[in-house]
Amino acid sequence: MSVTAxxxxxxxxxxxxxxxxxxxxxxxVVNNGPRRAAAGVFTSNRVKAAPVLWxxxxxxxxxxxxxxxxSGGANACTGPKGFQDTHATAEKVADVLGHDAxxxxxxxxxxxxxxxxxxxxxxxxxxxxxxxxxHGGEKAAIAIKTTDTVHKTSVVSKDGWTVGGMAKGAxxxxxxxxxxxxxxxxxxxxxxxxxxxxxxxxxxVTFDRVDSDGCMSTNDTVLLLxxxxxxxxxxxxxxxxxxxxxCADLGRQLIGDAEGASKDIKxxxxxxxxxxxxxxxxxxIARNNLLKCAINGxxxxxxxxxxAIGTTRAVFxxxxxxxxxxxxxxxxxxxxxDDRELVDxxxxxxxxxxxxxxxxxxxxxxxxxxxxxxVHENSAYxx
Amino acid sequence: MSVTAxxxxxxxxxxxxxxxxxxxxxxxVVNNGPRRAAAGVFTSNRVKAAPVLWxxxxxxxxxxxxxxxxSGGANACTGPKGFQDTHATAEKVADVLGHDAxxxxxxxxxxxxxxxxxxxxxxxxxxxxxxxxxHGGEKAAIAIKTTDTVHKTSVVSKDGWTVGGMAKGAxxxxxxxxxxxxxxxxxxxxxxxxxxxxxxxxxxVTFDRVDSDGCMSTNDTVLLLxxxxxxxxxxxxxxxxxxxxxCADLGRQLIGDAEGASKDIKxxxxxxxxxxxxxxxxxxIARNNLLKCAINGxxxxxxxxxxAIGTTRAVFxxxxxxxxxxxxxxxxxxxxxDDRELVDxxxxxxxxxxxxxxxxxxxxxxxxxxxxxxVHENSAYxx
Numbered sequence: 216m217s218v219t220a221x222x223x224x225x226x227x228x229x230x231x232x233x234x235x236x237x238x239x240x241x242x243x244v245v246n247n248g249p250r251r252a253a254a255g256v257f258t259s260n261r262v263k264a265a266p267v268l269w270x271x272x273x274x275x276x277x278x279x280x281x282x283x284x285x286s287g288g289a290n291a292c293t294g295p296k297g298f299q300d301t302h303a304t305a306e307k308v309a310d311v312l313g314h315d316a317x318x319x320x321x322x323x324x325x326x327x328x329x330x331x332x333x334x335x336x337x338x339x340x341x342x343x344x345x346x347x348x349x350h351g352g353e354k355a356a357i358a359i360k361t362t363d364t365v366h367k368t369s370v371v372s373k374d375g376w377t378v379g380g381m382a383k384g385a386x387x388x389x390x391x392x393x394x395x396x397x398x399x400x401x402x403x404x405x406x407x408x409x410x411x412x413x414x415x416x417x418x419x420v421t422f423d424r425v426d427s428d429g430c431m432s433t434n435d436t437v438l439l440l441x442x443x444x445x446x447x448x449x450x451x452x453x454x455x456x457x458x459x460x461x462c463a464d465l466g467r468q469l470i471g472d473a474e475g476a477s478k479d480i481k482x483x484x485x486x487x488x489x490x491x492x493x494x495x496x497x498x499x500i501a502r503n504n505l506l507k508c509a510i511n512g513x514x515x516x517x518x519x520x521x522x523a524i525g526t527t528r529a530v531f532x533x534x535x536x537x538x539x540x541x542x543x544x545x546x547x548x549x550x551x552x553d554d555r556e557l558v559d560x561x562x563x564x565x566x567x568x569x570x571x572x573x574x575x576x577x578x579x580x581x582x583x584x585x586x587x588x589x590v591h592e593n594s595a596y597x598x
Numbered sequence: 599m600s601v602t603a604x605x606x607x608x609x610x611x612x613x614x615x616x617x618x619x620x621x622x623x624x625x626x627v628v629n630n631g632p633r634r635a636a637a638g639v640f641t642s643n644r645v646k647a648a649p650v651l652w653x654x655x656x657x658x659x660x661x662x663x664x665x666x667x668x669s670g671g672a673n674a675c676t677g678p679k680g681f682q683d684t685h686a687t688a689e690k691v692a693d694v695l696g697h698d699a700x701x702x703x704x705x706x707x708x709x710x711x712x713x714x715x716x717x718x719x720x721x722x723x724x725x726x727x728x729x730x731x732x733h734g735g736e737k738a739a740i741a742i743k744t745t746d747t748v749h750k751t752s753v754v755s756k757d758g759w760t761v762g763g764m765a766k767g768a769x770x771x772x773x774x775x776x777x778x779x780x781x782x783x784x785x786x787x788x789x790x791x792x793x794x795x796x797x798x799x800x801x802x803v804t805f806d807r808v809d810s811d812g813c814m815s816t817n818d819t820v821l822l823l824x825x826x827x828x829x830x831x832x833x834x835x836x837x838x839x840x841x842x843x844x845c846a847d848l849g850r851q852l853i854g855d856a857e858g859a860s861k862d863i864k865x866x867x868x869x870x871x872x873x874x875x876x877x878x879x880x881x882x883i884a885r886n887n888l889l890k891c892a893i894n895g896x897x898x899x900x901x902x903x904x905x906a907i908g909t910t911r912a913v914f915x916x917x918x919x920x921x922x923x924x925x926x927x928x929x930x931x932x933x934x935x936d937d938r939e940l941v942d943x944x945x946x947x948x949x950x951x952x953x954x955x956x957x958x959x960x961x962x963x964x965x966x967x968x969x970x971x972x973v974h975e976n977s978a979y980x981x
Contacts, residue, residue: 262908262916292904294917294933327901328934428887431909504811504887505976512977518710521675525645526814533645534677550677551711587970593888594895
């Protein structure tokens, strides 16, 4: 499953010794062809990790034959030596596989500001290459975990072709794009332009709308690789829908495993004047620490929702806003609505609807509650 | 002290029964003249509480003879009835004092979306008026507390004239302006235009740069009232400096008492291309939940600082950024700097310097750490 669900791919996940715990920390995904088209979307953080700077260049060529991913170190803010290390990693993969380093994408995740232990990583590449398998997708997904409690994979199969993928990310999920590492593979026979179009369309409404803690990573990377091994070229719309479906599923899994979270919150903005307005309002609600604490306490505190909406530039009139929490319209026309005691918040998923009464556009942002566990997890260890 | 440090003012603070705890919840500040010039700055949240909508209109007249402030209820998102209640409160104050309701400012703080108990508030106005005293400033400061653990006052006295004030605010301190209630008084003989100019200049570099949790209130109000009772008209620069000094002192006290905080964090951005850049970068750092958790754990995690800087539009080159934490330059040229083990974070105040190496402008933003206590305080009760 995972990145090896689609035909034409092999993968491996091993423990190279990068993590002091001895847990798996190095994943290799190889596209065995016949074609090696690829597209990528990267963090919009201006402080980019060395592997992001490298992989952005690789993707400009539109072809990726392999992706090497390590957890246990982000290789971000590591200066020229960090970039040399990324380059050396790609060269090593190319050397072992007999490919061109310019077609090897590199992803890293972990602590910022620490150089990778290349004496462990480079031998690890050989070990991983030796273990490449058409059933290795699961192991690869496990090897990219950081504070993730579970590994994340998703697959959609259509008439003779498949899109599958793996993701890691537990904290620091935020827009611009997704603050995560994701590798998607397909055996559909498509060129890099089509992959790029489908990937950008999908991330815009999935990973870009997953906002765990408002923080944006230096390492975000989402890659889509096509082997063409199915020999089938699907209709664009059908392919794009499959990619979006896999991205949505992985995004939902990321929120479900967000650091310390006890509630998954679906913020749905309706009747906005524009989609941009809907996204801006949804993000503002999703980033409101006070609301996220209230949800943690199972308190349907709609005043926090209105406060958050009020900080945006979206089109709305304060006395026309409506808010529902888990189906109860607790705020009507900007004021007290139905009895908040009616709101049942015992379950993990919480659904907030913000009705701007200003148009017909909509957007959904996923976030989670803010918990004492989140604070503990992010204060107790450097990550 | 407090609002009665300056000559020409009386004040009172009483328990009207608005708070179920029976704690003081109603404050009255009266300007006894001879002049009643005033200026005000209000929340930039577009969802404004009824008392904000009312007081904005009052301040347009440039004269305020009294301010009535209640804790125990924000009177925000309460519809037309909420506005009627604010109006009735101002009328009651005017009636009792023999003033014009159009010169009575109203401030409220507490839970959003709940109507005030007018049957308790209106009789409370009479009780407060009966207790007005030139020594009542302290009691007034106590009556406006919500989750504040201490009341906040500050006074600057110059040659024959004084600026003093009180503030409340413990959570939800954020820019745009300050997310707090503040009343400043002076016996300097100045008109409302001068007061307005000095107040806006002061809040811009004080309350506007205090950002506890990134959330913006519906009720923020900062008022400056002048009685002229000293008979002295100070130089503008000297007066503006005194107002800024009182605002800075109160702002520092607000951060020091922020909900659940264990660290007060001074984020100083230096060598920015513009002051706007410096403020944007400072705010981005101050709002980074991951950094705020790391500081809570006494972890000098400078990677979080760089990640935050990278999300801004400020002028900088990633490989020229420098970051110091408590005097140790842990990040130099965008990469690893001095040994992070040298950073001593045992004390409550933490000083982060972000050097953008892009110019000569600077700005300082105050924030605090993110703690499990903050989560508990904001999840355990509706506020």
